[in-house]
Amino acid sequence: MSFDNAYEAITEQNDARWAFGTGFDSPLSGVDSELPEGVDRADLAAYSLMLADDALVVSHRLQQWCTHAPELEEEVALANIALDLLGQARMLYSRAGQAEGGDRAEDDYAYFRTESEFGNVRLAELAQPDFAFLVATLLVFTTWRLALLQRMTGSRDPVLAAIAAKGIKEVTYHRDYAAQWVVRLGDGTDYSRQRMRDALEAVWPYVDELFATHPVERRMAEAGVGADPASLRDECAAVFGTVLESATLEVPQVSPRAGVAGRAGRHGVHTESMGYLVAELQSVARAYPEATW
Amino acid sequence: MVTTQEHARAVAARVTDPELPMLTLDDLGVLRDVTVTGDGVVVTITPTYSGCPALEAMRDDLVGELRVAGYRDVTVRTVLHPPWSSDWISEDGRRKLAEAGIAPPGPAPAHGQGPIPVTLHTPRSQVPSDVCCPWCGSAETSEISRFGATACRALRRCSTCAEPFEHVKEI
Numbered sequence: 001m002s003f004d005n006a007y008e009a010i011t012e013q014n015d016a017r018w019a020f021g022t023g024f025d026s027p028l029s030g031v032d033s034e035l036p037e038g039v040d041r042a043d044l045a046a047y048s049l050m051l052a053d054d055a056l057v058v059s060h061r062l063q064q065w066c067t068h069a070p071e072l073e074e075e076v077a078l079a080n081i082a083l084d085l086l087g088q089a090r091m092l093y094s095r096a097g098q099a100e101g102g103d104r105a106e107d108d109y110a111y112f113r114t115e116s117e118f119g120n121v122r123l124a125e126l127a128q129p130d131f132a133f134l135v136a137t138l139l140v141f142t143t144w145r146l147a148l149l150q151r152m153t154g155s156r157d158p159v160l161a162a163i164a165a166k167g168i169k170e171v172t173y174h175r176d177y178a179a180q181w182v183v184r185l186g187d188g189t190d191y192s193r194q195r196m197r198d199a200l201e202a203v204w205p206y207v208d209e210l211f212a213t214h215p216v217e218r219r220m221a222e223a224g225v226g227a228d229p230a231s232l233r234d235e236c237a238a239v240f241g242t243v244l245e246s247a248t249l250e251v252p253q254v255s256p257r258a259g260v261a262g263r264a265g266r267h268g269v270h271t272e273s274m275g276y277l278v279a280e281l282q283s284v285a286r287a288y289p290e291a292t293w
Numbered sequence: 294m295v296t297t298q299e300h301a302r303a304v305a306a307r308v309t310d311p312e313l314p315m316l317t318l319d320d321l322g323v324l325r326d327v328t329v330t331g332d333g334v335v336v337t338i339t340p341t342y343s344g345c346p347a348l349e350a351m352r353d354d355l356v357g358e359l360r361v362a363g364y365r366d367v368t369v370r371t372v373l374h375p376p377w378s379s380d381w382i383s384e385d386g387r388r389k390l391a392e393a394g395i396a397p398p399g400p401a402p403a404h405g406q407g408p409i410p411v412t413l414h415t416p417r418s419q420v421p422s423d424v425c426c427p428w429c430g431s432a433e434t435s436e437i438s439r440f441g442a443t444a445c446r447a448l449r450r451c452s453t454c455a456e457p458f459e460h461v462k463e464i
Contacts, residue, residue: 150408
Protein backbone atom coordinates (compact mmCIF):
# COMPACT_ATOMS: atom_id res chain seq x y z
CA MET A 1 0.00 0.00 0.00
CA SER A 2 1.39 3.41 -0.91
CA PHE A 3 0.74 6.75 0.70
CA ASP A 4 1.28 10.33 -0.42
CA ASN A 5 3.05 11.18 2.79
CA ALA A 6 4.64 9.38 5.70
CA TYR A 7 2.17 10.75 8.23
CA GLU A 8 -0.75 9.18 6.36
CA ALA A 9 1.03 5.83 6.49
CA ILE A 10 1.50 5.84 10.23
CA THR A 11 -2.07 6.85 11.02
CA GLU A 12 -3.68 4.09 8.96
CA GLN A 13 -6.14 2.28 11.22
CA ASN A 14 -5.43 -1.30 12.32
CA ASP A 15 -1.92 -1.03 10.99
CA ALA A 16 -0.14 -4.24 11.88
CA ARG A 17 3.22 -2.45 11.77
CA TRP A 18 2.44 -0.94 15.16
CA ALA A 19 2.90 -3.32 18.07
CA PHE A 20 -0.24 -2.10 19.78
CA GLY A 21 -2.15 -0.54 16.88
CA THR A 22 -3.44 3.02 16.81
CA GLY A 23 -6.70 4.56 18.01
CA PHE A 24 -6.76 3.59 21.67
CA ASP A 25 -10.06 2.62 23.29
CA SER A 26 -11.10 3.91 26.66
CA PRO A 27 -9.24 1.89 29.30
CA LEU A 28 -12.59 1.20 30.95
CA SER A 29 -14.09 -0.07 27.70
CA GLY A 30 -16.33 -3.01 28.58
CA VAL A 31 -16.22 -2.30 32.33
CA ASP A 32 -19.61 -1.94 34.03
CA SER A 33 -19.99 1.85 34.24
CA GLU A 34 -23.03 2.06 36.53
CA LEU A 35 -22.81 4.77 39.19
CA PRO A 36 -23.43 3.96 42.85
CA GLU A 37 -26.82 5.10 44.11
CA GLY A 38 -27.05 8.40 45.99
CA VAL A 39 -23.52 9.56 45.04
CA ASP A 40 -23.25 13.08 43.66
CA ARG A 41 -22.09 12.81 40.04
CA ALA A 42 -20.26 16.14 39.97
CA ASP A 43 -18.36 15.30 43.17
CA LEU A 44 -17.42 11.84 41.92
CA ALA A 45 -16.16 13.36 38.66
CA ALA A 46 -14.16 16.06 40.49
CA TYR A 47 -12.70 13.53 42.92
CA SER A 48 -11.69 11.10 40.16
CA LEU A 49 -10.04 14.00 38.33
CA MET A 50 -7.95 14.99 41.36
CA LEU A 51 -6.62 11.45 41.75
CA ALA A 52 -6.05 11.16 38.00
CA ASP A 53 -4.20 14.49 37.86
CA ASP A 54 -1.86 13.42 40.69
CA ALA A 55 -0.97 10.26 38.76
CA LEU A 56 -0.64 11.92 35.34
CA VAL A 57 1.53 14.79 36.56
CA VAL A 58 3.92 12.52 38.51
CA SER A 59 4.01 10.18 35.50
CA HIS A 60 4.97 13.10 33.26
CA ARG A 61 7.77 14.19 35.60
CA LEU A 62 9.10 10.60 35.56
CA GLN A 63 8.89 10.45 31.78
CA GLN A 64 11.12 13.52 31.64
CA TRP A 65 13.87 11.36 33.15
CA CYS A 66 13.95 9.18 30.02
CA THR A 67 17.53 9.40 28.66
CA HIS A 68 18.62 11.36 31.77
CA ALA A 69 18.68 8.63 34.43
CA PRO A 70 22.07 7.81 36.00
CA GLU A 71 22.08 4.21 34.75
CA LEU A 72 20.07 2.01 32.41
CA GLU A 73 18.35 0.05 35.21
CA GLU A 74 17.02 3.28 36.72
CA GLU A 75 15.91 4.45 33.30
CA VAL A 76 13.83 1.30 32.90
CA ALA A 77 12.52 1.46 36.48
CA LEU A 78 11.36 5.06 36.14
CA ALA A 79 9.67 4.37 32.81
CA ASN A 80 7.87 1.38 34.35
CA ILE A 81 6.64 3.42 37.31
CA ALA A 82 5.55 6.19 34.93
CA LEU A 83 3.62 3.66 32.84
CA ASP A 84 1.78 2.23 35.87
CA LEU A 85 0.79 5.73 37.01
CA LEU A 86 -0.28 6.65 33.49
CA GLY A 87 -2.51 3.55 33.46
CA GLN A 88 -4.08 4.58 36.77
CA ALA A 89 -4.61 8.11 35.43
CA ARG A 90 -6.30 6.84 32.26
CA MET A 91 -8.77 4.70 34.19
CA LEU A 92 -9.53 7.55 36.62
CA TYR A 93 -10.07 10.05 33.77
CA SER A 94 -12.43 7.58 32.13
CA ARG A 95 -14.30 7.19 35.41
CA ALA A 96 -14.54 10.99 35.69
CA GLY A 97 -16.02 11.08 32.20
CA GLN A 98 -18.62 8.45 33.08
CA ALA A 99 -19.56 10.30 36.30
CA GLU A 100 -19.80 13.60 34.46
CA GLY A 101 -22.14 12.00 31.93
CA GLY A 102 -21.05 14.26 29.07
CA ASP A 103 -18.87 13.41 26.11
CA ARG A 104 -15.47 14.20 27.62
CA ALA A 105 -12.94 11.36 27.54
CA GLU A 106 -9.45 10.87 28.92
CA ASP A 107 -7.68 12.97 26.27
CA ASP A 108 -10.03 15.93 26.84
CA TYR A 109 -9.04 16.03 30.48
CA ALA A 110 -5.32 15.48 29.96
CA TYR A 111 -4.78 17.71 26.93
CA PHE A 112 -7.51 20.32 26.78
CA ARG A 113 -7.81 21.72 30.27
CA THR A 114 -5.92 24.76 31.48
CA GLU A 115 -3.37 24.73 34.29
CA SER A 116 -5.88 26.03 36.87
CA GLU A 117 -8.28 23.19 36.02
CA PHE A 118 -5.72 20.60 37.16
CA GLY A 119 -6.36 19.57 40.77
CA ASN A 120 -3.12 17.70 41.53
CA VAL A 121 -1.22 18.39 44.73
CA ARG A 122 1.76 20.71 44.16
CA LEU A 123 4.27 18.06 45.24
CA ALA A 124 3.47 16.16 42.04
CA GLU A 125 4.42 19.00 39.71
CA LEU A 126 7.73 20.15 41.22
CA ALA A 127 10.59 20.20 38.73
CA GLN A 128 13.15 17.57 39.76
CA PRO A 129 16.63 19.05 39.52
CA ASP A 130 18.51 15.90 40.55
CA PHE A 131 18.03 12.20 41.27
CA ALA A 132 17.88 12.75 45.06
CA PHE A 133 15.02 15.20 44.56
CA LEU A 134 13.25 12.64 42.38
CA VAL A 135 13.48 9.83 44.95
CA ALA A 136 12.49 12.21 47.78
CA THR A 137 9.37 13.27 45.85
CA LEU A 138 8.59 9.69 44.90
CA LEU A 139 8.94 8.43 48.48
CA VAL A 140 6.49 11.02 49.78
CA PHE A 141 4.05 10.66 46.89
CA THR A 142 3.93 6.85 46.84
CA THR A 143 3.65 6.56 50.64
CA TRP A 144 0.69 8.94 50.59
CA ARG A 145 -0.97 7.40 47.54
CA LEU A 146 -0.57 3.85 48.85
CA ALA A 147 -2.30 4.81 52.13
CA LEU A 148 -5.07 6.51 50.13
CA LEU A 149 -5.58 3.61 47.71
CA GLN A 150 -5.71 1.11 50.59
CA ARG A 151 -8.65 2.99 52.09
CA MET A 152 -10.30 3.34 48.69
CA THR A 153 -10.53 -0.42 48.16
CA GLY A 154 -13.62 -0.20 50.38
CA SER A 155 -15.15 2.58 48.25
CA ARG A 156 -18.88 2.53 47.58
CA ASP A 157 -17.97 3.16 43.96
CA PRO A 158 -17.02 -0.30 42.65
CA VAL A 159 -14.91 1.16 39.81
CA LEU A 160 -12.81 3.33 42.14
CA ALA A 161 -12.50 0.35 44.51
CA ALA A 162 -11.22 -1.87 41.68
CA ILE A 163 -8.79 0.78 40.37
CA ALA A 164 -7.46 1.14 43.93
CA ALA A 165 -7.06 -2.61 44.46
CA LYS A 166 -4.98 -2.87 41.27
CA GLY A 167 -3.02 0.26 42.08
CA ILE A 168 -1.95 -0.97 45.52
CA LYS A 169 0.09 -3.81 44.07
CA GLU A 170 1.90 -1.38 41.76
CA VAL A 171 2.47 1.49 44.18
CA THR A 172 3.89 -0.94 46.77
CA TYR A 173 6.72 -1.63 44.29
CA HIS A 174 7.13 2.07 43.52
CA ARG A 175 7.44 2.98 47.20
CA ASP A 176 10.02 0.25 47.82
CA TYR A 177 12.06 1.57 44.91
CA ALA A 178 12.03 5.14 46.24
CA ALA A 179 12.64 4.07 49.86
CA GLN A 180 15.62 1.88 48.94
CA TRP A 181 17.24 4.75 47.03
CA VAL A 182 16.66 7.21 49.88
CA VAL A 183 18.41 4.74 52.22
CA ARG A 184 21.22 4.09 49.76
CA LEU A 185 21.95 7.78 49.22
CA GLY A 186 21.32 8.87 52.83
CA ASP A 187 23.45 6.10 54.28
CA GLY A 188 26.03 6.39 51.53
CA THR A 189 28.98 8.74 51.15
CA ASP A 190 29.18 12.16 52.82
CA TYR A 191 28.42 13.73 49.47
CA SER A 192 25.39 11.56 48.61
CA ARG A 193 24.10 12.04 52.14
CA GLN A 194 24.32 15.83 51.80
CA ARG A 195 22.52 15.78 48.44
CA MET A 196 19.77 13.53 49.85
CA ARG A 197 19.32 15.79 52.87
CA ASP A 198 19.12 18.91 50.68
CA ALA A 199 16.51 17.25 48.49
CA LEU A 200 14.34 16.25 51.45
CA GLU A 201 14.50 19.80 52.80
CA ALA A 202 13.41 21.18 49.44
CA VAL A 203 10.51 18.71 49.09
CA TRP A 204 9.22 18.76 52.66
CA PRO A 205 7.43 22.17 52.57
CA TYR A 206 4.95 20.52 50.16
CA VAL A 207 4.17 17.52 52.40
CA ASP A 208 1.64 19.28 54.64
CA GLU A 209 -0.64 20.04 51.67
CA LEU A 210 -1.15 16.29 51.09
CA PHE A 211 -3.13 16.04 54.31
CA ALA A 212 -5.32 19.13 53.83
CA THR A 213 -8.92 18.19 53.05
CA HIS A 214 -10.60 19.84 50.05
CA PRO A 215 -14.44 20.14 50.31
CA VAL A 216 -14.85 17.55 47.51
CA GLU A 217 -12.59 15.11 49.39
CA ARG A 218 -14.54 15.68 52.59
CA ARG A 219 -17.89 15.04 50.91
CA MET A 220 -16.59 11.96 49.10
CA ALA A 221 -15.17 10.59 52.36
CA GLU A 222 -18.52 11.20 54.08
CA ALA A 223 -20.32 9.45 51.23
CA GLY A 224 -18.07 6.38 51.64
CA VAL A 225 -16.52 6.87 48.19
CA GLY A 226 -13.12 8.37 49.02
CA ALA A 227 -10.79 8.85 51.96
CA ASP A 228 -10.20 11.99 53.99
CA PRO A 229 -6.50 12.80 53.41
CA ALA A 230 -6.21 14.13 56.96
CA SER A 231 -6.72 10.56 58.18
CA LEU A 232 -3.55 9.42 56.34
CA ARG A 233 -1.15 11.67 58.22
CA ASP A 234 -0.08 9.33 61.05
CA GLU A 235 0.39 6.31 58.82
CA CYS A 236 2.53 8.32 56.38
CA ALA A 237 4.57 9.88 59.20
CA ALA A 238 5.37 6.39 60.50
CA VAL A 239 6.67 5.28 57.09
CA PHE A 240 8.73 8.45 56.63
CA GLY A 241 10.19 7.90 60.10
CA THR A 242 11.15 4.27 59.36
CA VAL A 243 12.76 5.05 56.01
CA LEU A 244 14.63 8.16 57.13
CA GLU A 245 15.92 6.46 60.27
CA SER A 246 17.30 3.66 58.14
CA ALA A 247 18.85 6.32 55.89
CA THR A 248 20.46 7.92 58.99
CA LEU A 249 18.57 11.12 58.22
CA GLU A 250 15.98 13.12 60.10
CA VAL A 251 12.55 14.31 59.08
CA PRO A 252 13.18 17.93 57.96
CA GLN A 253 11.85 20.61 60.28
CA VAL A 254 10.65 23.17 57.76
CA SER A 255 7.54 25.37 57.52
CA PRO A 256 4.85 24.23 55.08
CA ARG A 257 4.63 26.19 51.84
CA ALA A 258 1.38 28.12 52.16
CA GLY A 259 -1.16 28.31 49.36
CA VAL A 260 -2.74 31.51 48.09
CA ALA A 261 -5.49 32.55 50.54
CA GLY A 262 -5.69 28.92 51.69
CA ARG A 263 -5.92 27.60 48.14
CA ALA A 264 -3.32 25.19 46.74
CA GLY A 265 -3.03 22.36 44.17
CA ARG A 266 -6.45 20.79 44.78
CA HIS A 267 -8.00 24.23 44.10
CA GLY A 268 -6.04 24.67 40.88
CA VAL A 269 -3.48 27.04 42.42
CA HIS A 270 -0.08 25.75 41.37
CA THR A 271 3.61 26.61 41.49
CA GLU A 272 5.41 28.25 38.60
CA SER A 273 6.75 24.93 37.32
CA MET A 274 3.23 23.64 36.59
CA GLY A 275 2.77 26.05 33.67
CA TYR A 276 5.85 24.70 31.90
CA LEU A 277 4.81 21.10 32.61
CA VAL A 278 1.30 21.57 31.20
CA ALA A 279 2.65 23.40 28.15
CA GLU A 280 4.98 20.51 27.32
CA LEU A 281 2.43 17.80 28.13
CA GLN A 282 -0.22 19.35 25.88
CA SER A 283 1.91 20.78 23.07
CA VAL A 284 1.33 18.05 20.46
CA ALA A 285 -2.39 17.67 21.19
CA ARG A 286 -2.93 21.44 21.11
CA ALA A 287 -0.96 21.86 17.88
CA TYR A 288 -2.79 18.96 16.19
CA PRO A 289 -6.20 18.75 17.92
CA GLU A 290 -7.52 16.25 15.37
CA ALA A 291 -4.60 13.87 15.76
CA THR A 292 -5.21 10.26 16.80
CA TRP A 293 -2.81 7.84 18.47
CA MET B 294 -19.23 -33.97 21.81
CA VAL B 295 -17.74 -30.50 21.96
CA THR B 296 -20.34 -27.84 22.75
CA THR B 297 -20.23 -24.38 21.18
CA GLN B 298 -19.33 -23.05 24.58
CA GLU B 299 -16.29 -25.33 24.87
CA HIS B 300 -15.30 -24.63 21.28
CA ALA B 301 -15.40 -20.83 21.74
CA ARG B 302 -13.46 -21.18 24.96
CA ALA B 303 -10.83 -23.32 23.23
CA VAL B 304 -10.46 -20.75 20.43
CA ALA B 305 -10.10 -17.83 22.86
CA ALA B 306 -7.72 -19.86 25.02
CA ARG B 307 -5.19 -20.31 22.20
CA VAL B 308 -4.71 -16.56 21.62
CA THR B 309 -1.22 -15.67 22.81
CA ASP B 310 0.03 -12.78 24.90
CA PRO B 311 1.67 -10.10 22.70
CA GLU B 312 4.55 -9.53 25.12
CA LEU B 313 5.08 -13.10 26.33
CA PRO B 314 4.19 -14.96 23.12
CA MET B 315 5.10 -18.35 24.57
CA LEU B 316 2.04 -18.01 26.83
CA THR B 317 -1.62 -18.06 25.87
CA LEU B 318 -3.98 -15.61 27.54
CA ASP B 319 -5.34 -18.64 29.39
CA ASP B 320 -1.87 -19.62 30.68
CA LEU B 321 -1.35 -16.04 31.85
CA GLY B 322 -4.64 -16.01 33.73
CA VAL B 323 -6.04 -12.91 32.04
CA LEU B 324 -8.80 -14.85 30.24
CA ARG B 325 -11.57 -14.86 32.82
CA ASP B 326 -14.67 -16.04 31.02
CA VAL B 327 -16.03 -17.03 27.59
CA THR B 328 -19.80 -17.15 27.17
CA VAL B 329 -21.71 -17.96 23.99
CA THR B 330 -25.04 -16.18 23.53
CA GLY B 331 -27.01 -16.83 20.32
CA ASP B 332 -24.38 -16.60 17.56
CA GLY B 333 -22.25 -14.16 19.56
CA VAL B 334 -19.48 -14.59 22.10
CA VAL B 335 -18.69 -12.48 25.15
CA VAL B 336 -15.06 -12.77 26.28
CA THR B 337 -14.01 -11.34 29.63
CA ILE B 338 -10.36 -10.42 30.27
CA THR B 339 -8.51 -8.57 33.02
CA PRO B 340 -5.35 -6.42 32.68
CA THR B 341 -2.17 -7.54 34.43
CA TYR B 342 -1.01 -3.99 35.29
CA SER B 343 -2.99 -0.71 35.13
CA GLY B 344 -0.83 0.66 32.34
CA CYS B 345 -0.42 -2.58 30.39
CA PRO B 346 -0.40 -1.48 26.73
CA ALA B 347 -0.91 -5.06 25.55
CA LEU B 348 -4.58 -5.05 26.52
CA GLU B 349 -5.62 -3.39 23.26
CA ALA B 350 -3.71 -5.96 21.24
CA MET B 351 -5.27 -8.80 23.25
CA ARG B 352 -8.73 -7.44 22.49
CA ASP B 353 -8.01 -7.21 18.76
CA ASP B 354 -6.44 -10.69 18.68
CA LEU B 355 -9.39 -12.27 20.49
CA VAL B 356 -11.89 -10.68 18.11
CA GLY B 357 -9.79 -11.71 15.10
CA GLU B 358 -9.28 -15.31 16.19
CA LEU B 359 -12.95 -15.85 17.10
CA ARG B 360 -14.14 -14.29 13.81
CA VAL B 361 -11.91 -16.66 11.85
CA ALA B 362 -13.47 -19.51 13.84
CA GLY B 363 -16.91 -18.39 12.70
CA TYR B 364 -18.18 -16.23 15.55
CA ARG B 365 -19.46 -13.01 13.99
CA ASP B 366 -20.52 -11.07 17.01
CA VAL B 367 -17.63 -10.90 19.46
CA THR B 368 -17.64 -8.63 22.51
CA VAL B 369 -14.58 -8.29 24.74
CA ARG B 370 -15.35 -7.10 28.25
CA THR B 371 -12.75 -5.95 30.78
CA VAL B 372 -13.04 -6.67 34.49
CA LEU B 373 -10.80 -4.96 37.02
CA HIS B 374 -11.92 -6.89 40.07
CA PRO B 375 -10.48 -9.02 41.52
CA PRO B 376 -7.08 -7.64 40.41
CA TRP B 377 -4.81 -9.96 38.42
CA SER B 378 -2.26 -11.90 40.43
CA SER B 379 0.83 -13.74 39.22
CA ASP B 380 -0.62 -16.73 41.14
CA TRP B 381 -3.09 -17.09 38.25
CA ILE B 382 -0.36 -18.16 35.81
CA SER B 383 -1.06 -21.85 35.13
CA GLU B 384 1.34 -24.73 35.79
CA ASP B 385 1.64 -25.14 32.03
CA GLY B 386 2.39 -21.42 31.73
CA ARG B 387 5.13 -21.66 34.36
CA ARG B 388 6.76 -24.51 32.50
CA LYS B 389 6.65 -22.58 29.20
CA LEU B 390 8.17 -19.50 30.83
CA ALA B 391 11.04 -21.52 32.28
CA GLU B 392 11.64 -23.18 28.88
CA ALA B 393 11.89 -19.71 27.34
CA GLY B 394 14.52 -18.67 29.91
CA ILE B 395 12.18 -16.60 32.07
CA ALA B 396 11.99 -17.61 35.73
CA PRO B 397 8.34 -18.07 36.75
CA PRO B 398 6.96 -16.19 39.77
CA GLY B 399 6.83 -17.61 43.29
CA PRO B 400 3.74 -17.14 45.46
CA ALA B 401 2.38 -13.57 45.47
CA PRO B 402 2.79 -11.64 48.73
CA ALA B 403 -0.35 -11.75 50.84
CA HIS B 404 -1.42 -8.45 52.35
CA GLY B 405 -3.68 -8.66 55.35
CA GLN B 406 -5.37 -5.74 57.04
CA GLY B 407 -3.40 -2.67 58.05
CA PRO B 408 -0.60 -0.73 56.39
CA ILE B 409 1.67 -2.57 53.94
CA PRO B 410 5.22 -2.62 55.36
CA VAL B 411 7.92 -0.92 53.32
CA THR B 412 10.78 -3.17 52.15
CA LEU B 413 14.10 -1.49 52.91
CA HIS B 414 16.59 -4.28 52.38
CA THR B 415 17.73 -4.79 48.84
CA PRO B 416 16.71 -8.30 47.76
CA ARG B 417 19.98 -8.70 45.86
CA SER B 418 21.60 -9.65 49.16
CA GLN B 419 19.45 -12.78 49.63
CA VAL B 420 21.48 -15.89 48.79
CA PRO B 421 20.37 -18.58 48.18
CA SER B 422 17.37 -16.99 46.55
CA ASP B 423 13.84 -18.28 46.01
CA VAL B 424 14.30 -17.73 42.28
CA CYS B 425 16.31 -20.38 40.47
CA CYS B 426 18.24 -19.73 37.29
CA PRO B 427 16.18 -20.97 34.30
CA TRP B 428 19.40 -21.95 32.48
CA CYS B 429 21.39 -23.94 35.06
CA GLY B 430 18.93 -24.34 37.95
CA SER B 431 21.22 -22.71 40.51
CA ALA B 432 19.64 -20.88 43.45
CA GLU B 433 22.64 -18.54 43.61
CA THR B 434 20.85 -15.70 41.82
CA SER B 435 20.41 -12.04 42.63
CA GLU B 436 18.21 -9.20 41.50
CA ILE B 437 19.71 -6.59 39.19
CA SER B 438 16.57 -4.50 38.93
CA ARG B 439 12.98 -5.03 39.93
CA PHE B 440 11.90 -3.37 36.70
CA GLY B 441 12.44 -4.94 33.28
CA ALA B 442 11.42 -4.74 29.64
CA THR B 443 7.73 -4.99 30.54
CA ALA B 444 5.78 -4.13 33.68
CA CYS B 445 5.57 -7.77 34.77
CA ARG B 446 9.27 -8.69 34.56
CA ALA B 447 12.33 -8.13 36.76
CA LEU B 448 16.00 -8.56 35.80
CA ARG B 449 18.23 -11.07 37.62
CA ARG B 450 21.62 -12.68 37.22
CA CYS B 451 22.96 -16.09 38.13
CA SER B 452 26.29 -16.24 39.96
CA THR B 453 26.84 -19.91 39.05
CA CYS B 454 26.58 -19.73 35.25
CA ALA B 455 26.97 -15.92 35.08
CA GLU B 456 23.98 -15.56 32.75
CA PRO B 457 21.42 -12.78 33.15
CA PHE B 458 17.75 -13.74 32.97
CA GLU B 459 14.27 -12.33 33.39
CA HIS B 460 11.82 -13.17 36.14
CA VAL B 461 8.06 -12.66 36.19
CA LYS B 462 7.61 -10.83 39.47
CA GLU B 463 5.11 -11.71 42.13
CA ILE B 464 2.11 -9.41 42.49
